Amino acid sequence: MNTSNVNKAILMLALAASCTVQAAENETTDSDRIAAYREMISDGNPAEFDEMRGEELWKTAAGPNQATLEKCDLGKGPGVVKGAYAELPRYFKDTGKVQDLESRLLTCMTTLQGLKEEDISAKPFASEKKASDISSLTTYVVGQSKGIKMAVSVKHPKEKEAYEIGKRIFNYRAGPYDFACSTCHATSGVRIRMQDLPNLSSNKKDAQSAYTSWPAYRVSQGLTRSFQWRLNDCFRQQRFPEPKFASEATVALTMFLAVSANGAKYDGPGLKR
Amino acid sequence: MGKPMKIRAAVKDGVTEVKILMQHEMETGLRKEADGTLVPAWFITEVKAQYQGRTVLEAQFGQSISKNPYLLFHFKGGAAGEKVTVSWVDNKGDTRTDEVAIAA
Amino acid sequence: MNAKQIIGMVVAASFAAAILPAQAASLDAKTTDIIKRDFRDKGIAKASRVNQDELQAACSKYVDKVPTKLKHKLEAEQEKAVKWPADGKYMGDWKAGEKLAQSGRGMTWSDKPEDAAGGNCYNCHQLSSTEIAYGTIGPSLLNFGKIRGNTEEVQRYAYGRIYNAKAYNACANMPRFGHMGILSEAQIKDLVALLLDPESPVNK
Numbered sequence: 267m268n269t270s271n272v273n274k275a276i277l278m279l280a281l282a283a284s285c286t287v288q289a290a291e292n293e294t295t296d297s298d299r300i301a302a303y304r305e306m307i308s309d310g311n312p313a314e315f316d317e318m319r320g321e322e323l324w325k326t327a328a329g330p331n332q333a334t335l336e337k338c339d340l341g342k343g344p345g346v347v348k349g350a351y352a353e354l355p356r357y358f359k360d361t362g363k364v365q366d367l368e369s370r371l372l373t374c375m376t377t378l379q380g381l382k383e384e385d386i387s388a389k390p391f392a393s394e395k396k397a398s399d400i401s402s403l404t405t406y407v408v409g410q411s412k413g414i415k416m417a418v419s420v421k422h423p424k425e426k427e428a429y430e431i432g433k434r435i436f437n438y439r440a441g442p443y444d445f446a447c448s449t450c451h452a453t454s455g456v457r458i459r460m461q462d463l464p465n466l467s468s469n470k471k472d473a474q475s476a477y478t479s480w481p482a483y484r485v486s487q488g489l490t491r492s493f494q495w496r497l498n499d500c501f502r503q504q505r506f507p508e509p510k511f512a513s514e515a516t517v518a519l520t521m522f523l524a525v526s527a528n529g530a531k532y533d534g535p536g537l538k539r
Numbered sequence: 540m541g542k543p544m545k546i547r548a549a550v551k552d553g554v555t556e557v558k559i560l561m562q563h564e565m566e567t568g569l570r571k572e573a574d575g576t577l578v579p580a581w582f583i584t585e586v587k588a589q590y591q592g593r594t595v596l597e598a599q600f601g602q603s604i605s606k607n608p609y610l611l612f613h614f615k616g617g618a619a620g621e622k623v624t625v626s627w628v629d630n631k632g633d634t635r636t637d638e639v640a641i642a643a
Numbered sequence: 644m645n646a647k648q649i650i651g652m653v654v655a656a657s658f659a660a661a662i663l664p665a666q667a668a669s670l671d672a673k674t675t676d677i678i679k680r681d682f683r684d685k686g687i688a689k690a691s692r693v694n695q696d697e698l699q700a701a702c703s704k705y706v707d708k709v710p711t712k713l714k715h716k717l718e719a720e721q722e723k724a725v726k727w728p729a730d731g732k733y734m735g736d737w738k739a740g741e742k743l744a745q746s747g748r749g750m751t752w753s754d755k756p757e758d759a760a761g762g763n764c765y766n767c768h769q770l771s772s773t774e775i776a777y778g779t780i781g782p783s784l785l786n787f788g789k790i791r792g793n794t795e796e797v798q799r800y801a802y803g804r805i806y807n808a809k810a811y812n813a814c815a816n817m818p819r820f821g822h823m824g825i826l827s828e829a830q831i832k833d834l835v836a837l838l839l840d841p842e843s844p845v846n847k
Contacts, residue, residue, distance in 0.1 A: 310609030314560065431670060434670060434674040435677075437707075439695070439703045440703075442692065442818070443823070458778045460776050488607065503751060506682065506688065509682055514677050515677050515678055
């Protein structure tokens, strides 16, 4: 390191940050240490790159219609992205359906840009080899709700119904292991191996912090993961088959989890182990 | 040319804090694909930050640094509105340079 | 605000949120239809996995709080279906049991058909004192055999509990390892040994 002109340049790599955290190690739990680590690198969340990619995609003409998504109505009017995610899922008059962010983006990409739904759904998640457009678009949109309070409505009968169905999907036990979401996520203060499990059904704080921190950059995978991906990976570990992308089942489950997070400030895209 | 960096710089009480988030795969050269083929090494080797033509930080990176590296450092001096320039070079000779104005 | 007003508010609130029984039944039916339509085969995880047996359906419907009479009926049915070892022996090799207990693999869509399923034990239970990475969804099983001894009665109990936890508690979180064909008879015996063998690290 060259410090010829500067007396004290303090170099701190996030990877080496553990030395700072260790000072307080005796009284703190793993969760505290992880929180401190997150705080330290909060301005260094690589999810930002996916947000940048998503914003570019949002504003670039694409598809057979060579249209951008800037007229896409995410619920707050055509083109309004700010705060839209904090109110999703919601009922949309034009489609007559309750939609979450992913299914609504699918509507916009098919109607505005003329893309084929099956082409988009075929590649819903990013992989090491290839980024996913719809996944990056969600990262961009959620970032525009950072700091905004979650306010998902269940006033419309269809919204209320989606919530009720989502709750039932959460408790639906099936498969070779008899697991439901609730098997792992309905008790406070338990963990799988060393991994703390949030109680998403009866602990408001857990439900809020879990929901508002997704989508997230997964350090262990080097990828920004969407909320749909998170649900999919839960179903995988539940030994379930795969939920179809942006299906009524995933929208309903998302509705249940989003409503449980109401009142908390949206804080994504997050950063996970 | 490499992908853009995210750089933030702010001066407070005569010390400038610089946060750099780089976009890079940082392949160690030790990782294998599912079929057993080795993924070739590809990582940043040098990072340099400059302020008014002075080098305020020079670092040598290697395989042990994670994908999309994040670097935070401070230097004495710096004035709001002035620019900090950061550049990196990787083992394939690829390079990227970005700059940012120091915020108050 | 007096007590009456508070009661009034609570009653009003519960009315607003309440779902009538007829509505609940139709929502249950709708949920099942949606799930059957919206899940698809992936790898070894076939879409048919979402079809529930009677026990799964009851535990889902009552959110694991099944009425007592039905609970006992379900438990009796599960117990009747337990296949006890033909040789009358319940204990295998605790070392093989420890390996199985460590493995959380098996039956997900990312597992291959030839990948053997593990016991997933440490995911939820403390077992050996030397393994600190254990889950807490299930009770600690540390010193399981030291506390209970390893009489034939205890061995049979441990075997049955692993073979089909639902025979003892209809809506237990624990999978039915024998009943659902996740583990073989020999593997369950190895796990019984892990719990009960005096030489096992669970009892050291």
